[in-house]
Amino acid sequence: MATVLQTLGGVTLRAAIVTGADHGYFPMMHALLQTLVRNRVDCEHKLVVFDFGLASEDIVAIEALGAEIVSPDWWFDAPSSLRQKRNLGYAARLQIPTFAPGYDAYLWLDADISVQNGAFVNDFLQAARDGALAVVEEKDPSYKIELYALKWHIGNAIRSFGLVNGLRICLSRQINAGAFALRSDAPHWAVWQKHYRNAVIRSNRANLDQHALMAALCLDTLPVTYLKSTHNWICARSQPLWDNDRQVFCCPTSPHSPISVLHLAGRQKDGVRPIKTLDGGVKSMELTYALPVDAGLQPAVANL
Numbered sequence: 420m421a422t423v424l425q426t427l428g429g430v431t432l433r434a435a436i437v438t439g440a441d442h443g444y445f446p447m448m449h450a451l452l453q454t455l456v457r458n459r460v461d462c463e464h465k466l467v468v469f470d471f472g473l474a475s476e477d478i479v480a481i482e483a484l485g486a487e488i489v490s491p492d493w494w495f496d497a498p499s500s501l502r503q504k505r506n507l508g509y510a511a512r513l514q515i516p517t518f519a520p521g522y523d524a525y526l527w528l529d530a531d532i533s534v535q536n537g538a539f540v541n542d543f544l545q546a547a548r549d550g551a552l553a554v555v556e557e558k559d560p561s562y563k564i565e566l567y568a569l570k571w572h573i574g575n576a577i578r579s580f581g582l583v584n585g586l587r588i589c590l591s592r593q594i595n596a597g598a599f600a601l602r603s604d605a606p607h608w609a610v611w612q613k614h615y616r617n618a619v620i621r622s623n624r625a626n627l628d629q630h631a632l633m634a635a636l637c638l639d640t641l642p643v644t645y646l647k648s649t650h651n652w653i654c655a656r657s658q659p660l661w662d663n664d665r666q667v668f669c670c671p672t673s674p675h676s677p678i679s680v681l682h683l684a685g686r687q688k689d690g691v692r693p694i695k696t697l698d699g700g701v702k703s704m705e706l707t708y709a710l711p712v713d714a715g716l717q718p719a720v721a722n723l
Contacts, residue, residue, distance in 0.1 A: 432523040434544055436460065437515055439469025439491075440530040441505050445477045447689060448530035450709035452484050457710070460537040461485055464526070467519045469511050472504045491518045495616045498623050506625040512596075513612050513628065516603040523604075524548070529597035531683040532651075533707040535667055539650045539679040543600035546644035552607050552636070553600040553644050555651035557593045561672045562648075562656040568685070572630075579618035579627055580634060588630065591637040596629040597682050598651040610635040652678045654706050655685030661704065662697040668706070669697060681706055 436455065440448035448468070455461055466486035470478070478488055491511035493502055511518060515525045526543050528534075546553035572593075577585035601607055615631035618624075636643050649670065652659065659668035659678050669675040675697060683689065683706060693701050 432544060432548065433521065434463075434524045434526065435465040435467050435519060435522045436526045436528060436540065437467045437469065437512070437519060438528045438530055438532075439471050439508060439511065441472030441508070442474045442477060444471075444530040445473060447683070449477075449480060450707055451528060451530060451532050451534070452481065452486060454534045454708050455537070456484050458534065458537040460534075460540055463537070464540065465522070469507070469518070471508045471511070487519075489518050495612075497616075497619055497625070500623070501619065501625045509625045509628045510615065510619075513608065513615055513631075516608060520603075524600060524602045526600040527596075527598065528680075529682065529684070531688055532597060533681045533683075533709060535677065535679050535681075535708050542646060542650060543598070546646060547600040547602055547605075550602055550605050551642040551644045552605070552632075553646060554594045554596065554632075555598060555646050555648060557595045557653055557656065559648040559652075559657060559670070561670060562653065565655065565685070575622065575624065575627060575630055576633075578622045579624075579630055580614075580638075584634070584638060588633050588637050591633060592645070594629070594633060594636070594643075594645075595651055595653060595682070595684065596632050597684055598680055599632075607632075607635055607641050610639050610641060614638075649676055649678045649680070651680050651682050653682050653684050655683070655687065658694065659706070660697050661694045661702055663702075664697075668708075671695075681708065 438448055438451060468481050468486045468488050470488055470490045491507055494514045512527050524544055524547055526540060543553045573589050576588045580588060611632050614634040615628055618627040618631050635641050657671060660671050662669045667677040668681060669677050691703050691705055694704050696702050
C-alpha cells in the first residue's frame with residue numbers, strides 16, 4: 420500500500436483518509452470524495468474506501484478518483500442475524516489499522532459528509548498526533564434537542580452497558596463518531612473494540628459504534644481532544660445559513676463562522692431544501708459543497 424507523508428509539528432505521519440459505503444450511500448460518498456479531490460486533499464493523504472456493498476460501476480468511479488478500495492469483514496463472532504455486509508459500516512471502522520495497514524494515523528469521514536476545504540484535515544491530525552482521539556462534540560449553542568435521537572441514545576446506552584454505566588455515558592460529553600482521527604498505535608482501538616463487541620452481543624444490535632467509543636472515553640478515561648463544531652456540523656441539529664458573499668455555509672449564530680465539514684447525520688440525507696441566507700433571503704439548494712463540475716474530476720496528482 421502506498422504511503423503519503425505529512426509533517427505535523429515536526430513529526431512525520433503517514434496518514435490516510437478513510438470512508439465507506441454501500442450502493443445506496445454511494446452518491447453521497449462519491450460527492451465527499453469529489454470535494455476532497457477538488458481541494459487537493461488527495462495530493463497529501465491517501466484516500467481509502469471501505470466496500471460495504473458497492474456495485475461494480477461504483478468501484479470504477481471511485482478508482483477513477485485515485486482512491487483505494489478495501490473489502491473489510493467481520494472481525495469478531497457477532498450474532499448471525501447481524502452479520503450482514505451493510506452492518507459492517509458500524510463495525511469495520513473500529514479495525515481501520517487492520518484493514519488498511521501501513522499508516523501512522525487515520526481520519527475517518529462518514530459517507531454523508533461534505534467538506535468545504537482541506538484545512539480541517541490538519542486540525543484533526545495535529546490533535547491526534549500525540550495519541551489522543553480527535554473528535555467533535557455534538558454541542559453548539561444553536562443545536563436543538565432531537566427527542567427521538569435522545570430516546571434512542573439513552574435506551575441503547577442502558578441496554579448495552581447497564582443502568583449505572585449507561586447513565587454515566589449519557590451524562591458524559593457527547594461526541595459524534597462520524598469524523599475522527601486517531602493514531603494507528605493508540606490504545607483506543609482495542610478498548611473501543613472491546614466495548615463494541617460486548618455491547619453488540621449484549622443488545623443484539625450493530626449500530627452501537629458511537630456508544631462504544633463514548634464508553635471508551637468515559638469509562639476508561641482515554642485521552643481525547645475536542646475540535647470545534649464547524650469541523651463536524653450536524654445539520655439535523657441546526658441547519659446552516661448560506662453566505663452568498665463567501666459562497667460557504669456558516670453557523671446560524673454570530674459571528675457566523677464558515678462550516679468546514681457538513682454532516683447529514685439523521686433522517687434527511689439529501690435533496691433540495693429551503694436554506695436561509697446570511698442576508699435574510701431564502702435559497703433552494705442542497706446541503707453539500709459538491710459542485711456539478713465535480714462529476715468530471717480527476718485526481719490532480721497520483722498517490723504514489
